[in-house]
Amino acid sequence: MGLATALGFARRGIPVVGYELRAEVRRDLARGRTSIHEPGIVPLLRGGLASGRFRVVDSWADLVRTADILFLCLPTPRRSDGRIDLRPMLRGVRELGHALREVTEPRLVVVKSTVVPGTTEERIRPLLERTSHRRAPSVTVAANPEFLAEGSMVKDVLEPERIVLGVSHPADARKLRRVYRAFPAPVIVLPPTGAELVKYASNAFLALKVGFVNEVARLAEAVGADVDPVAAAVGLDSRIGQKFLSAGPGFGGSCFEKDVRALIARSHDLGLKPRMLEALVPSNDDQTRHAFDLVRRAMGIVQGRRIAVLGLAFKAGTDDVRESRALPLVRLARSAGASVRVHDPVALENFRRAWSQSGGPGGQGVRFCTTVAEAVEGADAAVIPAGWPEYTPFPTAWSTRMRHPLVVDLRRALPRSMRMRPDLRWVGLGVGSVRDGAPGSASLPRRKPRRRRGSR
Numbered sequence: 001m002g003l004a005t006a007l008g009f010a011r012r013g014i015p016v017v018g019y020e021l022r023a024e025v026r027r028d029l030a031r032g033r034t035s036i037h038e039p040g041i042v043p044l045l046r047g048g049l050a051s052g053r054f055r056v057v058d059s060w061a062d063l064v065r066t067a068d069i070l071f072l073c074l075p076t077p078r079r080s081d082g083r084i085d086l087r088p089m090l091r092g093v094r095e096l097g098h099a100l101r102e103v104t105e106p107r108l109v110v111v112k113s114t115v116v117p118g119t120t121e122e123r124i125r126p127l128l129e130r131t132s133h134r135r136a137p138s139v140t141v142a143a144n145p146e147f148l149a150e151g152s153m154v155k156d157v158l159e160p161e162r163i164v165l166g167v168s169h170p171a172d173a174r175k176l177r178r179v180y181r182a183f184p185a186p187v188i189v190l191p192p193t194g195a196e197l198v199k200y201a202s203n204a205f206l207a208l209k210v211g212f213v214n215e216v217a218r219l220a221e222a223v224g225a226d227v228d229p230v231a232a233a234v235g236l237d238s239r240i241g242q243k244f245l246s247a248g249p250g251f252g253g254s255c256f257e258k259d260v261r262a263l264i265a266r267s268h269d270l271g272l273k274p275r276m277l278e279a280l281v282p283s284n285d286d287q288t289r290h291a292f293d294l295v296r297r298a299m300g301i302v303q304g305r306r307i308a309v310l311g312l313a314f315k316a317g318t319d320d321v322r323e324s325r326a327l328p329l330v331r332l333a334r335s336a337g338a339s340v341r342v343h344d345p346v347a348l349e350n351f352r353r354a355w356s357q358s359g360g361p362g363g364q365g366v367r368f369c370t371t372v373a374e375a376v377e378g379a380d381a382a383v384i385p386a387g388w389p390e391y392t393p394f395p396t397a398w399s400t401r402m403r404h405p406l407v408v409d410l411r412r413a414l415p416r417s418m419r420m421r422p423d424l425r426w427v428g429l430g431v432g433s434v435r436d437g438a439p440g441s442a443s444l445p446r447r448k449p450r451r452r453r454g455s456r
């Protein structure tokens, strides 16, 4: 998030200096390289460096000497109790505070990371004042949450839909408005706590939307409907909207579950009972189990069979595997006794690391494949949790390699025209008519329709 934000500012004409803890990352960035897979990020980085508007420095001290507004984009990962782990953020704030002692000019510190409502005012500002020995108006603190999404970061930072400023001093609002003048988006100015809440409310709502359409997908399967045209028709209501009504194996990514859990924990601390939020993560976990159940029912027998999992990132377009549903799906397949081959166009190495760190049951029996051909070789089913366009042609060169050419498409990524292909058996999450069957069968046995009384 920090890199994309910095490069977005630089592209819009604002000079940016960036600091990052890991020396190898700083070195790479200074040379125009990044290991992050994000469409358009490398040209943006190189453009920023070439224009001289983006450069990387080696310490907080260098940073505070040069920059008068300091955006904190530090990680706020999830703790096991659902709260955010503020340690990396507080460590950064401490380092920044010490560096701030060495300069005398006024500085504005802006929390861009996602922090639960109250954090900027209750935790970050007091720590910064203690460590820097400075306070307002010499050093002030604001919140400015970021709404970019992985996979479309570059577009999102250059064309944000809104800019939310959480400020305690009118002068800070003026400074930040000047920075954001270059961006064509409405600016909303709130106190820091309100700005922090906007971020959590937004992510929780998006997660609710995904969770909701996933439950509709389960209904669609049960009643014999197709979730996509249903969701499209629902989304034509402008009060609802089309976006995020795409069913899948459950939401993943670094933010949704973390933010929902943190908001629940914060609500509990405040004596509130957020029933809707509390239902979200269990519903999402149900959806992943449901996705695997679809695989199991389509295959008939899983024990001793081979499953190819195509698409390991939490969604297509990114190499991020944090909270990717591919992880529990592979674990469920292993627990059910299948051997698994996995493939992803860009996230294979990240997945390999996450898999070995997760150390869940069935750690063996997973093969990491650099080609789809290798992954589907001898497979009894190919499961698609992330709909990379690379998979959608699903050529006969792949289907003929499979022992049973069954594709369980958890994103309905294959175009409709391909779903009836004679060399494939296609099963889509959220698409009715899927009933228990055996692998390789030309069509799945349908349940006999129940006779209604009076009908013939």
Ligand SMILES: NC(=O)c1ccc[n+]([C@@H]2O[C@H](COP(=O)([O-])OP(=O)(O)OC[C@H]3O[C@@H](n4cnc5c(N)ncnc54)[C@H](O)[C@@H]3O)[C@@H](O)[C@H]2O)c1
Residues within 6 Å of the ligand: 001, 002, 019, 020, 021, 022, 025, 073, 074, 075, 076, 088, 091, 092, 095, 112, 113, 114, 115, 146, 147, 148, 149, 150, 254, 255
């Ligand atoms: N990833 C997203 O799509 C996204 C979107 C909006 C908001 N956010 C929020 O942005 C924040 C950062 O998320 P992220 O996904 O970019 O995290 P990340 O872990 O990918 O990146 C954080 C970076 O900060 C560096 N860092 C850690 N401690 C440091 C220190 N003391 N000094 C200097 N650098 C340090 C790390 O090395 C890492 O490169 C989080 O609060 C997250 O919730 C993320």
